[in-house]
Amino acid sequence: MSFFWITGLWVIALVVVRISHWWYRWSNPKSNGKLPPGSMGFPIIGETLDYFKPHGFYEISPFLKKKMLRYGPLFRTNILGVKTVVSTDMDVNMEILRQENKSFNLSYPDGLVKPLGKDSLFFKTGNIHKHIKQISMRLLGSENLKRKIIKDMDRVTREHLSLKANKGIFEIRDLITSHLTPKLISNLEKETQGKLMDNFKAFSFDWFRTSYILSAGNGLYNTLWVCKEGMQLMKDIYMTRKTSREKYDDFLNTAIEEIEKDGSLVNDDVIVSLIFTLLCITQDTTSKATCMAVKFVSENPKVLAELKREHEAILASRKDKEGGVTWEEYRHKMTFTNMVINESLRLTNLAPMMFRKAVKDVEIKGYTIPAGWIVMVIPSVVHFDPEIYENPFEFNPWRWEGKELRSGSKTFMVFGAGIRQCAGSEFARLQISIFLHHLVTTYSFSLSKDCEVIRVPGALFPNGISMNISKVS
Numbered sequence: 001m002s003f004f005w006i007t008g009l010w011v012i013a014l015v016v017v018r019i020s021h022w023w024y025r026w027s028n029p030k031s032n033g034k035l036p037p038g039s040m041g042f043p044i045i046g047e048t049l050d051y052f053k054p055h056g057f058y059e060i061s062p063f064l065k066k067k068m069l070r071y072g073p074l075f076r077t078n079i080l081g082v083k084t085v086v087s088t089d090m091d092v093n094m095e096i097l098r099q100e101n102k103s104f105n106l107s108y109p110d111g112l113v114k115p116l117g118k119d120s121l122f123f124k125t126g127n128i129h130k131h132i133k134q135i136s137m138r139l140l141g142s143e144n145l146k147r148k149i150i151k152d153m154d155r156v157t158r159e160h161l162s163l164k165a166n167k168g169i170f171e172i173r174d175l176i177t178s179h180l181t182p183k184l185i186s187n188l189e190k191e192t193q194g195k196l197m198d199n200f201k202a203f204s205f206d207w208f209r210t211s212y213i214l215s216a217g218n219g220l221y222n223t224l225w226v227c228k229e230g231m232q233l234m235k236d237i238y239m240t241r242k243t244s245r246e247k248y249d250d251f252l253n254t255a256i257e258e259i260e261k262d263g264s265l266v267n268d269d270v271i272v273s274l275i276f277t278l279l280c281i282t283q284d285t286t287s288k289a290t291c292m293a294v295k296f297v298s299e300n301p302k303v304l305a306e307l308k309r310e311h312e313a314i315l316a317s318r319k320d321k322e323g324g325v326t327w328e329e330y331r332h333k334m335t336f337t338n339m340v341i342n343e344s345l346r347l348t349n350l351a352p353m354m355f356r357k358a359v360k361d362v363e364i365k366g367y368t369i370p371a372g373w374i375v376m377v378i379p380s381v382v383h384f385d386p387e388i389y390e391n392p393f394e395f396n397p398w399r400w401e402g403k404e405l406r407s408g409s410k411t412f413m414v415f416g417a418g419i420r421q422c423a424g425s426e427f428a429r430l431q432i433s434i435f436l437h438h439l440v441t442t443y444s445f446s447l448s449k450d451c452e453v454i455r456v457p458g459a460l461f462p463n464g465i466s467m468n469i470s471k472v473s
């Protein structure tokens with residue numbers, strides 16, 4: 001054999017050995033302890049495609065089912081090119097979310113939160129995060145909802161429904177941004193407000209929910225563009241207000257006062273990002289949650305009848321017949337409505353996974369989660385566990401009878417848990433309650449035929465969601 005051939009064979013053998021070694025290292029990552037069982041999939045892409053494969057709304061993802069059957073509730077994999085431990089165990093889920101800032105930090109994939117800017121609260125930890133959250137709660141906490149938000153939320157909801165009933169169609173995104181935007185920034189000119197609202201409406205996490213590379217790429221591009229444009233507009237509005245030193249009764253004013261306090265932990269960029277983030281998240285989450293509640297109610301005549309009974313009783317006992325839903329009514333007379341909302345959120349799982357990164361090696365259930373690995377907390381599997389929720393895919397609000405309705409737990413984690421728990425949960429509940437109140441007492445409605453919902457693994461409406469609505473005479 002010539003020298004040329006021998007050298008060639010050696011090179012090929014070396015390449016094969018290197019690739020096998022690389023593949024072996026990929027499949028058997030290093031750890032200082034015992035890793036959870038599992039497989040890492042193909043180099044680079046891992047098991048990403050399997051994880052994001054679309055599946056039916058009324059089932060657990062086949063990928064998760066297969067993995068749990070083989071490895072149990074805690075397993076390792078590679079998703080989006082990152083070494084990941086998936087937890088579908090309710091105790092582990094709670095433990096991980098509770099250990100925020102100690103053993104784990106919030107760590108969403110860059111593409112998901114980066115459009116909201118590096119100053120977004122999703123990149124902040126420790127005291128700065130705590131401080132931003134406190135500022136957010138001045139807008140979204142019960143006190144402000146009761147004093148400043150409920151009235152306009154009710155009025156705009158009524159007007160919106162009435163307008164849509166005349167047209168016979170329904171688009172809920174416009175509703176939320178149009179009453180919340182003035183609460184955040186009250187002195188906007190009509191044109192600027194319109195532009196800003198267009199950005200909020202166009203924002204969506206849906207691109208992350210599609211497994212088709214082309215539409216995900218397109219969706220990400222749109223989201224990045226919308227965020228860039230919206231954030232710049234927000235920055236201009238913010239700077240104009242700050243330099244003018246004019247005072248208004250809105251959230252922007254509160255935030256500027258906060259920045260100007262001695263020793264404030266936040267700066268201009270954090271506030272601009274916060275306001276933009278709150279508006280984007282609000283319309284993306286609340287509009288979907290409301291649509292899903294409407295979908296379940298319209299498909300279940302018994303639930304609709306009970307809901308009508310509750311809300312007609314509220315109307316009958318209301319002193320000011322022209323006034324809207326009061327805080328009293330919302331908090332004390334809407335028990336069944338809250339059961340409907342919980343059941344709808346449980347089945348929908350708007351946040352199907354939460355991402356954390358281990359900041360050090362963490363021991364959990366006899367396994368080691370190595371520092372730097374991502375932990376994907378999946379509460380939806382617990383929400384569909386037949387041992388906890390009998391006939392889990394049945395929409396049955398009565399299963400909540402006599403239970404605590406407003407706080408989360410390890411078996412009901414739709415709004416997360418621990419210090420990162422959702423800042424807007426009460427806002428979302430209030431908006432859905434008010435919407436349902438006016439819808440069931442004043443209108444007849446049905447979902448349009450092509451209103452399909454799938455999971456990828458988050459709930460996605462491939463044909464959009466629309467509803468036929470008309471006023472009951």
Ligand code: HEM
Nearest residue numbers: 278282285289350351354414415416419420422423424428
């Ligand atoms: C039904 C509607 C909603 C659902 C299901 C929902 C769900 C969640 C979940 C699961 C988390 C925790 C994420 C994690 O721990 O990784 C979260 C956080 C958050 N949510 Fe919501 N959310 C909803 C509505 C809203 C609304 C209306 C707002 C605000 C305007 C909002 C603002 C936030 C913020 C700011 C955080 C981050 C909190 C932090 O980092 O401390 N959410 N939400």
